[in-house]
Amino acid sequence: MKVTIVGAGNVGASCADVISYRGIASEVVLLDIKEGFAEGKAMDIMQCATNTGFNTQLTGVTNDYSKTANSDVVVITSGIPRKPGMTREELIGINAGIVKSVTENILAHSPNTIIVVVSNPMDTMTYLALKSTGLPKNRIIGMGGALDSSRFKYYLSKALDKPANDVSAMVIGGHGDTTMIPLTRLASYNGIPVSEFLSQEELDKVAADTMVGGATLTGLLGTSAWYAPGASVAYLVDSILNNQKKMIACSVFLEGEYGQSDICIGVPCIIGKNGIEEIVDITLNDAEKGLFSKSADAVRSMNDALKSVLA
Ligand SMILES: NC(=O)c1ccc[n+]([C@@H]2O[C@H](COP(=O)([O-])OP(=O)(O)OC[C@H]3O[C@@H](n4cnc5c(N)ncnc54)[C@H](O)[C@@H]3O)[C@@H](O)[C@H]2O)c1
Numbered sequence: 001m002k003v004t005i006v007g008a009g010n011v012g013a014s015c016a017d018v019i020s021y022r023g024i025a026s027e028v029v030l031l032d033i034k035e036g037f038a039e040g041k042a043m044d045i046m047q048c049a050t051n052t053g054f055n056t057q058l059t060g061v062t063n064d065y066s067k068t069a070n071s072d073v074v075v076i077t078s079g080i081p082r083k084p085g086m087t088r089e090e091l092i093g094i095n096a097g098i099v100k101s102v103t104e105n106i107l108a109h110s111p112n113t114i115i116v117v118v119s120n121p122m123d124t125m126t127y128l129a130l131k132s133t134g135l136p137k138n139r140i141i142g143m144g145g146a147l148d149s150s151r152f153k154y155y156l157s158k159a160l161d162k163p164a165n166d167v168s169a170m171v172i173g174g175h176g177d178t179t180m181i182p183l184t185r186l187a188s189y190n191g192i193p194v195s196e197f198l199s200q201e202e203l204d205k206v207a208a209d210t211m212v213g214g215a216t217l218t219g220l221l222g223t224s225a226w227y228a229p230g231a232s233v234a235y236l237v238d239s240i241l242n243n244q245k246k247m248i249a250c251s252v253f254l255e256g257e258y259g260q261s262d263i264c265i266g267v268p269c270i271i272g273k274n275g276i277e278e279i280v281d282i283t284l285n286d287a288e289k290g291l292f293s294k295s296a297d298a299v300r301s302m303n304d305a306l307k308s309v310l311a
Pocket residue numbers: 006007008009010011012031032033034037077078079080081082088091095098102117118119120122143144147175223224225226229
């Protein structure tokens with residue numbers, strides 16, 4: 001199985017590292033526009049192979065899309081990250097042009113691929129990739145919910161003082177500081193609702209910390225995060241390539257589900273060899289419905305900024 005990762009920066013390289021190390025794909029191509037950069041990252045990662053024991057063939061290329069031909073999955077991480085104090089939405093001006101041109105180049109060499117969009121603002125970039133290519137909705141997947149859910153589980157585990165892997169929880173809605181919806185009501189510790197262990201005040205703090213999880217890291221690091229984003233992409237790619245049918249919150253084009261249409265936004269999806277295999281339309285309570293509708297309004301207004309790019 002072959003995976004291409006466009007953008008060999010922090011997230012792209014981290015994702016290539018996890019995919020290689022875990023043997024998720026037999027072949028990985030890392031592509032970047034910066035001369036020699038992807039080649040260097042690929043060489044550095046490949047020099048781990050004998051110490052960590054993997055056999056994935058990872059190569060780096062400078063803007064040579066012919067090397068990406070016949071990829072089963074393509075991950076788009078090319079674009080600029082935010083700096084402290086910025087929102088993801090402020091990246092749209094530069095990243096929209098990059099995502100559109102990268103998508104065209106990719107499809108010229110891998111017409112049947114499944115595209116995973118990571119560049120921010122991710123829900124809008126996913127919508128752009130879908131609208132500009134006309135690909136069926138199952139083949140364009142926005143990655144954000146897997147990351148936001150892993151952060152939600154992290155903050156829950158800290159509050160519970162229990163292992164994160166004993167916590168089950170999901171974040172839906174937009175991948176933005178104010179648009180994410182941590183589904184606290186449905187979160188559980190070993191099958192028991194977390195509300196049995198944590199006060200409403202503690203749960204509210206966990207949800208608030210989750211929503212600004214990316215901004216917190218950007219403030220600490222000076223640029224946005226990469227280890228958990230890279231691992232979250234790898235988790236999603238694993239479910240596609242190995243047809244695992246995992247339920248993962250992904251940004252997907254909605255046609256009536258959750259009361260929304262003509263928008264890409266995070267909802268639970270079954271992810272397998274065909275990409276998005278099912279949108280899981282769960283019943284939200286009134287408060288959650290209100291939050292989802294507000295989140296969709298915000299994402300939709302951001303999509304309006306794409307008019308000139310899509311014209
Ligand atoms: N969806 C998510 O959950 C999530 C998580 C983390 C980061 N991100 C986003 O991912 C993007 C990348 O973040 P990063 O930290 O890796 O940034 P980075 O600056 O470290 O890497 C981006 C790379 O893209 C390359 N690039 C730019 N234009 C290109 C083009 N046209 N073709 C090929 N390569 C090109 C750059 O040379 C650079 O190496 C940002 O937009 C960031 O906001 C999203």
